[in-house]
Amino acid sequence: xxxQDFEDIEKYGLERWLGELTEKLKxxxxxxxxxxxxxxxxxxxxxxFRPLGIPCICDxxxxxxxxxxxxxxxxxxxxxxxxxxxxxxxxxxxxRHVHSLLNTGHGQMIDADLSGYFDSVPHAELMRCxxxxxxxxxxxxxxxxxxxxxxxxxxxxxxxxRTTRNRDEGRGTPQGAPISPMLSNLYRRRFVLGWKALGHxxxxxxxxxxxxxxxxICCPGTAAEAMTAMxxxxxxxxxxxxxTKTHVCRVPNEDFDFLGYTFGRxxxxxxxxAYIGTxxxxxxxxxxxxxxxxxxxxxxxxxxxxxxxxxxxxxxxGWANYFCLGPVSKAYxxxxxxxxxxxxxxxxxxxxxxPARAGRLSIDPPIPLQSQRRxxxxxxxxxxxxxxxxxxxTR
Numbered sequence: 152x153x154x155q156d157f158e159d160i161e162k163y164g165l166e167r168w169l170g171e172l173t174e175k176l177k178x179x180x181x182x183x184x185x186x187x188x189x190x191x192x193x194x195x196x197x198x199x200f201r202p203l204g205i206p207c208i209c210d211x212x213x214x215x216x217x218x219x220x221x222x223x224x225x226x227x228x229x230x231x232x233x234x235x236x237x238x239x240x241x242x243x244x245x246x247r248h249v250h251s252l253l254n255t256g257h258g259q260m261i262d263a264d265l266s267g268y269f270d271s272v273p274h275a276e277l278m279r280c281x282x283x284x285x286x287x288x289x290x291x292x293x294x295x296x297x298x299x300x301x302x303x304x305x306x307x308x309x310x311x312x313r314t315t316r317n318r319d320e321g322r323g324t325p326q327g328a329p330i331s332p333m334l335s336n337l338y339r340r341r342f343v344l345g346w347k348a349l350g351h352x353x354x355x356x357x358x359x360x361x362x363x364x365x366x367x368i369c370c371p372g373t374a375a376e377a378m379t380a381m382x383x384x385x386x387x388x389x390x391x392x393x394x395t396k397t398h399v400c401r402v403p404n405e406d407f408d409f410l411g412y413t414f415g416r417x418x419x420x421x422x423x424x425a426y427i428g429t430x431x432x433x434x435x436x437x438x439x440x441x442x443x444x445x446x447x448x449x450x451x452x453x454x455x456x457x458x459x460x461x462x463x464x465x466x467x468x469g470w471a472n473y474f475c476l477g478p479v480s481k482a483y484x485x486x487x488x489x490x491x492x493x494x495x496x497x498x499x500x501x502x503x504x505x506p507a508r509a510g511r512l513s514i515d516p517p518i519p520l521q522s523q524r525r526x527x528x529x530x531x532x533x534x535x536x537x538x539x540x541x542x543x544x545t546r
Contacts, residue, residue: 152184152303153207160208172209179289183210183296185313186325188304202270204302204325214297214330217290222333224284229336230343235363236332242410245362246429246476249369249409252358253402253427257369260414261378262407264396265385268364269326272338273389274298274317277324280337294334298324322389335363342384351380360409367409374399403427411435417478429477436482439470440489447493452500459497463490 160168175181184207190200206214229237234245253260265271278295285291299318302325305311317323324331343359346352352359355373359366370377378399385392400407403425406415417428446462467490474482 152187152205153209155208157208169212172212176213176293181213181293183213183300185301185303186210186328188302188325201326203327204331205327206297206300206325206329210297210300211329213293214328217293218330218333221285221290225333225337228284229340230347232343232359233336233339233361235361236336242362243473243476245360246410246412249360249367249414250427250429250476252360252369253414256371257356257358258402259370259372259374260400260402260407261368261370261374261381262396262398262400262409263366263368263381264393265364266391266393268390269331269335270323271390272322272324272335274321274323276341276389277334277338280341294330297328297330298334300325332363338388339364339366342388342390345384345388346380349380349384351377355380362410365410367407408432408434411474412476420478431474431479431482435474436485439466439486442466443486443490443493447497449500452497 172181186204186206188202188204191203193199193201226237234240234242234248249260274295277298278291281291281294299315301313301315302317303311303313324334339361343361346357346359351357355377356371357373357377358369360369368374368377368381378397382392402414403416406413408414411432411434412429413432414429415427416425417430418425443463443466446459446466451459467486470486471483
């Protein structure tokens, strides 16, 4: 928003730039710039968008400095049910926890969803949470300025306009700011801690598993009562439950998705016996296939082979590192087949500029993955090099 990028800062002098920012913070003359707001598509929801607030570099540096100081302080307060944005915790840990609960009799699952959680966090209540640990008024004032920063967005006609909605309504933290994950975790802690303090956990034998703005409540058979208690608590916290997406699932008769995995009835490939397990969700498989199609599209033919392979390797390795729980072979095969198809088409466009002849480029015999548990990089590289080595003889 201030027209400054990283190259400008490096030309100006990094130490000099940081020194000036430090003096502004110490002298209490620092003022955050407006936050640039853009809208990104919601995964699996065509036509719907999620607001993303992007502070300028100066504000991001100041926020990250604050996070480095404050995060260890509040980490001690966060509950074990909270898995997002924390050291030594991840989404896979949350998935394992839910799977463990399902296999210990908690077969009723409240799959909950909040409407615009990051945009709904109330400032007054959040500042009280912060003030319990922070006595420095200057730090509290700094955080409040970030929460109330002006937002600038561009309409469909390219016209820019600024709003002070966060300050006027007293709610919201920009999703995209470095400090937002810590603040969202801190406010979500009120719900998790309140659930225990009010006795819902012991009385109903329920367990919450929370990751950022996603959470589920695992119940042994008390889902209806737990749902009522959850709605009451969210109303007191001034958060809105998305009723169209919040529902009760009874596993294994029903499946539900959480953090990219589908939980439900699976069957052993060896014995055919049914069990409660996890598989990568269809939405996540479709999403990675879309990403692969984007990377190997017609407009990407200017890329050399090494660059394309590097991008594919990073995408596929990261995807496989996360989706490694439960029976994943079927999902891996689907992704692998899509990669082969897209690479075949990409090579034809590169060599002949005739995509209609894609089916005639042979990469047989098929090169197997080195491991069904991991979409490794080398098979993709070998496919491309094998096809390129044959050259015109294979076209």
